[in-house]
Amino acid sequence: MTALTLSTAAAAGLRADAIVIGVAKGTGSSGPVVAPGAEAVDKGYDGRLAGVLETLGASGAEGEVTKLPAPAGFKAPVVVAVGLGSQPEKGSGYDAEALRRAAGVAARALAGSKKAAFALPLADAADAGAVAEGVLLGAYSFDAYKDTSGTGPKNGKNAANGKNGKAPLAEAALLGTKPRDKAYRAALERATAVAEELNRARDLVNTPPNDLNPEAFAAVAQAVAKEHGIKVQVLDEKALAKGGYGGILGVGGGSASGPRLVKLSYTSSKAKKHLAFVGKGITYDSGGISLKPAGHNETMKCDMSGAAAVFAAVVAAARLGLEVNVTGWLALAENMPSGSATRPGDVLRMYSGKTVEVLNTDAEGRLVLADALWAASQEKPDAIVDVATLTGAMVLALGNRTFGIMANDDAFRAAVHEAAEEVGEPAWPMPLPEHLRKGMDSATADIANMGERMGGGLVAGLFLKEFVGEGITWAHLDIAGPAFNEGGPFGYTPKGGTGSGVRTLVRLAELTAAGELG
Numbered sequence: 001m002t003a004l005t006l007s008t009a010a011a012a013g014l015r016a017d018a019i020v021i022g023v024a025k026g027t028g029s030s031g032p033v034v035a036p037g038a039e040a041v042d043k044g045y046d047g048r049l050a051g052v053l054e055t056l057g058a059s060g061a062e063g064e065v066t067k068l069p070a071p072a073g074f075k076a077p078v079v080v081a082v083g084l085g086s087q088p089e090k091g092s093g094y095d096a097e098a099l100r101r102a103a104g105v106a107a108r109a110l111a112g113s114k115k116a117a118f119a120l121p122l123a124d125a126a127d128a129g130a131v132a133e134g135v136l137l138g139a140y141s142f143d144a145y146k147d148t149s150g151t152g153p154k155n156g157k158n159a160a161n162g163k164n165g166k167a168p169l170a171e172a173a174l175l176g177t178k179p180r181d182k183a184y185r186a187a188l189e190r191a192t193a194v195a196e197e198l199n200r201a202r203d204l205v206n207t208p209p210n211d212l213n214p215e216a217f218a219a220v221a222q223a224v225a226k227e228h229g230i231k232v233q234v235l236d237e238k239a240l241a242k243g244g245y246g247g248i249l250g251v252g253g254g255s256a257s258g259p260r261l262v263k264l265s266y267t268s269s270k271a272k273k274h275l276a277f278v279g280k281g282i283t284y285d286s287g288g289i290s291l292k293p294a295g296h297n298e299t300m301k302c303d304m305s306g307a308a309a310v311f312a313a314v315v316a317a318a319r320l321g322l323e324v325n326v327t328g329w330l331a332l333a334e335n336m337p338s339g340s341a342t343r344p345g346d347v348l349r350m351y352s353g354k355t356v357e358v359l360n361t362d363a364e365g366r367l368v369l370a371d372a373l374w375a376a377s378q379e380k381p382d383a384i385v386d387v388a389t390l391t392g393a394m395v396l397a398l399g400n401r402t403f404g405i406m407a408n409d410d411a412f413r414a415a416v417h418e419a420a421e422e423v424g425e426p427a428w429p430m431p432l433p434e435h436l437r438k439g440m441d442s443a444t445a446d447i448a449n450m451g452e453r454m455g456g457g458l459v460a461g462l463f464l465k466e467f468v469g470e471g472i473t474w475a476h477l478d479i480a481g482p483a484f485n486e487g488g489p490f491g492y493t494p495k496g497g498t499g500s501g502v503r504t505l506v507r508l509a510e511l512t513a514a515g516e517l518g
């Protein structure tokens, strides 16, 4: 990953391949405006940088990149002007998300470069953290399978050697920051831990399902957890059968690769609270016997994005030494059709003891989550948050950049929403209307795994709610839309796995540690 440094160096004398500056939209009909932080660069152009940028067609719009030759006397050959969107209101600085996105866009535009200096408008350490995060997330690329030498991804070869496409930006210096200041260093450390784990989650999502089955995912979790002093327990098919995890077993039964339930326990000696995160980890969702048609299954390797997010958040919490106990539950299974697969019409006895009539084997996420939610509930945590690519209905409702938040507690749902907005993850609160419950009434079992088609995302949420232990505060994030970006990259979001949910979970852990939640 990109190496980050804090720097007080002057832009002109810095040896780098490029200097990144910010440009914002002018007000009314006036041209673009050079953002603070780039004064020295502007001076190099005799104060004419804004005019030069306008001549080159720059407007300062978000996502825009304009490259121009650096002024005479500068060691770096190129200036990269990145759009910040509208200027902030008088008296306040650029918001963190604008900086994060611009830094991501610039880092991606600088793929193939060794070193870039970032001279963006940083008002404080938090802004430096945002830029650091944007750089690390924007520079991400997944090239493990692009190596055509035939040696495969396992020997560590990838496009970083430049064979297939450009290597990610190797080094970024953040100018105008304070290398010895505690707050700046902490911000950089936080950004690094969060972004590295988030990028690991992206890698897991992007890894094709023939290489990432439940067993392989569990093995990665085990290895990484060990590295960071996180306790890990893996239940395999045998242990799941012995424990009565009928939901996870029912979903995983059709696959040649058996299901797993992974429990990751990060504990802090100073913890006063306990959070549980539960992730849907369907390593491939074919739909099962209720098979998905072509056109609906090509990206279904992304159906373990919730588990990847939970995994990343627990490891990040451990790396940051947060003073809160965090348990992560990864409900891993592959949903496949076969002679041993669950049939529509089968009844599963869940870990909670409830029976579920499976009317559609493609509504599998709620089945694995139900067992994991009940398992998490047994420890009586202060709150449970589950993350899942659960329903196409949520994508229809909110589009592919916003996740839905449901909860059994209005104040908690609002707190989760606030945390999401704070870290730059678009999210929106959704209701759990009780009247939709009767659609899941089953003639045979306690509940069916399907209900009314309308409001399908909320129906799924209502199903999950029944498997949360009495009196436990719970929220459900349906990330089916934002988990996987099928379009082109934007801001710091790449094509493919996005790491949706990770930063919200980390923020929730931080807020809980600080006593500001629950």
Ligand code: BES
Binding pocket: 285, 303, 360, 362, 363, 364, 365, 389, 390, 391, 392, 393, 395, 450, 456, 480, 481
């Ligand atoms: N994994 C899918 C949901 C999904 C859809 C995720 C699109 C990402 C993008 C889930 O398991 C599923 O198939 N849900 C069904 C539920 C239905 C059968 C009740 C759906 O949404 O169609």
Ligand code: MN
Binding pocket: 285, 287, 361, 362, 363, 364, 365
């Ligand atoms: Mn499905």
Ligand code: ZN
Binding pocket: 282, 285, 303, 362, 364, 365, 389, 390
């Ligand atoms: Zn699914």
